Amino acid sequence: MTIDLDLLRDLLSGLLFVVGSLAIVTGAIGLVRFPDIYTRVHAAGVTDTAGAELILFALMLQAPNWLVVAKLAFVGFFLFLTGPVATHAIAHAAWVGGEKPLVGPGLKPDGDAT
Amino acid sequence: MIYALASVGVILAMALALGRAVAGPSLHDRVLAGNSFGTKTVVLICILGFVSGRPDFLDIAVLYALINFAALIGILKFFRYRTLAISMEGEGPDAPVFEATGEGKAT
Numbered sequence: 001m002t003i004d005l006d007l008l009r010d011l012l013s014g015l016l017f018v019v020g021s022l023a024i025v026t027g028a029i030g031l032v033r034f035p036d037i038y039t040r041v042h043a044a045g046v047t048d049t050a051g052a053e054l055i056l057f058a059l060m061l062q063a064p065n066w067l068v069v070a071k072l073a074f075v076g077f078f079l080f081l082t083g084p085v086a087t088h089a090i091a092h093a094a095w096v097g098g099e100k101p102l103v104g105p106g107l108k109p110d111g112d113a114t
Numbered sequence: 115m116i117y118a119l120a121s122v123g124v125i126l127a128m129a130l131a132l133g134r135a136v137a138g139p140s141l142h143d144r145v146l147a148g149n150s151f152g153t154k155t156v157v158l159i160c161i162l163g164f165v166s167g168r169p170d171f172l173d174i175a176v177l178y179a180l181i182n183f184a185a186l187i188g189i190l191k192f193f194r195y196r197t198l199a200i201s202m203e204g205e206g207p208d209a210p211v212f213e214a215t216g217e218g219k220a221t
Contacts, residue, residue: 014116021123024154028127031134031150037142040134044150052157055120059160064169071172075160075179079153082183086149093190094142 013061020054023047036102037094045087052079117165124158145189152182 027047034040056076063069100109128151135147156179163171192198 017116017120021120024127024157025123025130028130028150028154031147032130037140037146040143041146044131044146048150048153052153055124055157056160058120059164062164068169068172071169071176072160075156075172075175078176078179079156082179083153086183086186089187089190090142090146090149093145093194094140096194097142099140099142 009061013058016054016058016061020051020058023051023054027051035107037099038091038101041087041091041094045083045090049079049083049087052076052083117161121158121161121165124154124161128154128158141193145186145193148189149182149186152178152186156182 024047027043030043030047031040034043053076056072056079060069060072060076063072102109131147131151131154135144135151138144138147156175159171159175159178163169163175188198191202
């Protein structure tokens with residue numbers, strides 16, 4: 001029995017599309033609903049980078065030629081590097097700028113800027 | 115059809131990020147929402163390039179990813195030091211301070 005490579009490629013890229021879109025939507029829901037700047041930075045930074053990489057890899061599977069794959073790989077590589085750097089930059093700027101994280105069972109702002 | 119579902123998901127996430135950009139109680143919430151919106155824009159441009167059958171959109175996506183990151187760093191530097199004119203290296207009395215001083219809580 002021969003494996004239908006086109007069907008396999010469509011199934012795999014469809015799965016990656018669904019998982020990537022779910023990651024991005026979940027991260028955006030977390031961005032809206034989380035109580036604090038630091039938790040929001042974590043939600044948005046992690047899921048944006050991961051979801052974007054998954055969707056870009058799904059697009060790479062559906063690409064018509066190798067030039068498109070190379071361009072998508074470049075975008076993916078750049079987002080892979082700058083996503084975490086941007087997340088850290090925003091969180092560091094929030095800490096140095098004096099945003100206190102919410103801690104404790106009552107979610108009271110607390111934090112020592114040292 | 116899967117392209118339509120992915121684009122609808124990304125557009126929904128962009129709308130939620132805009133909601134955080136409007137409602138964020140602090141400056142850093144809005145900066146985070148803007149950067150998140152830009153990253154989702156890059157993904158949406160790539161998907162739309164496939165939908166419309168034009169591979170040139172990927173060049174636009176690369177360019178906007180670069181612009182988004184550079185603008186984020188510039189905005190964070192401006193809101194930390196209130197000027198873009200200082201150099202980020204060197205010692206002396208004019209050197210930038212990197213410890214957490216808790217000053218300048220911008221809202």
